[in-house]
Amino acid sequence: MSKYWSPIVSRLTPYTPGEQPKISNLIKLNTNENPYGPSPLAIAAIQREATSALRLYPNPDSEPLKLAIAAQNAEHGITPAHVFVGNGSDEVLAHAFHALLQHDDPILYPDITYSFYPTYSNLYQVAYKTIPLADDFTIRVDDYLNAGKNGGIIFPNPNAPTGCLLPLSEVERLVASQPDSTVIVDEAYIDFGGESAIALVSRYPNLLVVHTLSKSRSLAGLRVGFAVGHPDLIIALERVKNSFNSYPLDRMAIAGATAAIEDQAHFEYTRLAVIKSRNTLVEGLTKLGFEVLPSAANFVFARHPQHDAAEVAAGLRSDGIIVRHFTSARIAQFLRITVGSDADCQALLDALPKHLQKTAGD
Template sequence: MSRYWSEVVHGLTPYVPGEQPMIAGLIKLNTNECPYGPSLRVLQAIREAATEDLRLYPDPEARALKDAIAVHHGLQGEQVFVGNGSDEVLAHVFQALLKHDAPLLFPDISYSFYPVYARLYDMATRLMPLRDDFSLGVDDYLQVGRDGRVGGIIFPNPNAPTGMALALAEVQRLLTGFPDAVVVVDEAYVDFGAQSAAALIDRHPNLLVVRTLSKARALAGLRVGYALGHVDLIEALVRVKDSFNSYPLDRLAIAGGVAAMQDEAWFERTRALITASRGKLVAGLQQLGFEVLPSAANFVFARHPRHAGTELAAKLREQRILVRHFRQPERIAPFLRITVGTEAQCEALLLALADILQPASALR
């Protein structure tokens, strides 16, 4: 601590990102990155954008990228907001749309950046416990709305770290039940098996959908995120953005993002590979005795009845395989969150787990 810190800094507990070790030869299944390289069209677009024009500021509106995103979702450019990764987009969402006197509702087991933003902006919150099967209970939220005021709702769909998805009809129930509150659906993982709420935007002015190019478009290193919603919601985000940083996306990110949104063939092929690998990974884990929650994401959430999550994560690390383990909340401490890698990576993980669970001495 320093006497020069602002008062707000003393009360912060920052988000802890997934480990990014600079060690060759690791099988890295801890941060839900795409196991395949980005579209070749993206790489070509970035190369073509790397000219002497880098001396000039990028388009502060990123209009070419907004238009490409709008075309993909069947919306207008004015219904799109872009930012430096979906985390920055979410930061603006919290400040522009979710900071009210009434509490913000979000699941107790969810993306751990949400409480960080809430503390940063000194927001009232209410954690909504997931049900015993780790599903999100829409009726629980509606009951809170009947009992008192709600400042907003945010949740990932599919949820993180569970990977479980909420059906589109249930999302619509939330939107209808809270017409005076913004409902934010964080769809970082939606492309791997869930239904996007983007189709509901024109019917619900209180809906904001947040998405990223980091997962299904393999651009975690480029940092491109976006939001979709009614023009009034988008305007609020732009006002906050332009009070913070008018140029969140550089020329290379805009060019790469446009190419990524336009290469539908690469997108469909890659997510098909990942979902196929997920099915095989789930089957392999179940054969080893793991309980695996139903996943619509590019990761699985699994626990073994006889081995602690901490123990398994540490032993996998000894074999140069990284997975993610969360100590808190206590309810999920037994679980491992495992990114779906290539088939070879998933096979290596399963072999390592088999070795850990059935040591050579037990086989003699």
């Protein structure tokens, strides 16, 4: 602690991202990166921007990207006025906490969820209340409806780190039942097995849907996210953004993200490849005795009833395979495993048996 810090700094517990090891030749299944490269059209668009034009500021409104996102969702009545973009979905979520969730009543989110939510709550001094997941680790809408007055609701769908999906009909029931609260649905993984709530935006002015290009568009290194919601919500986000950073996306990010959104063929190919690999991975883990939660994401959440998760993770690491282990009480025996390439997933399945030879009590 320094005497020069603002008082809030010492009260913060910063978010801890997944490890980005500097060791080469690792099989990295801990941060939910897509094993397939981004669209070749996106790479070409980025390369075209690497000119002397970089001396100029980018478009502050990222208009080409907003137009592309709106065009992809035109069937749902989405226009550029319904779209907000930012430097990764984390920045979009941060602005949403600041612009839409700072009220007198506490906001609601699951007790097991994306760990950036309590970080943002503390940073922006937003009161919050966590709602326990069901015993099967699913979100129960009725628990939110019975939680009393709130200042907003936010949850990932599929949830993270569980991967469990809330059906769109249940999302709509929640949104429709909370007309006085903003409901934010964080759909970072929706493309791997769910139906997006963007389809509901034109009917519900209190709904904001957040997406990222890091997962299904394979652009984690470019840092682009967006939100879709009623124009009144978007205006609030724009006012906060323009009080913070008028140029969150650079020229290369705008060009690459726009091309990635427009390349639907590449998106579908890689998305379906990940889903196929996930199914194979779940089958293999189940044969080894793991309990695997139903996943609609590009990762699986699994535990072995006879083995300590931390010990299994450490054993895999000794083999050059990294998975994510969380220490929170309810999920301390789970591993979150990214769906990698078929070769990566098979390497994991091949390595696991030797770490499962001893039971937890031996």
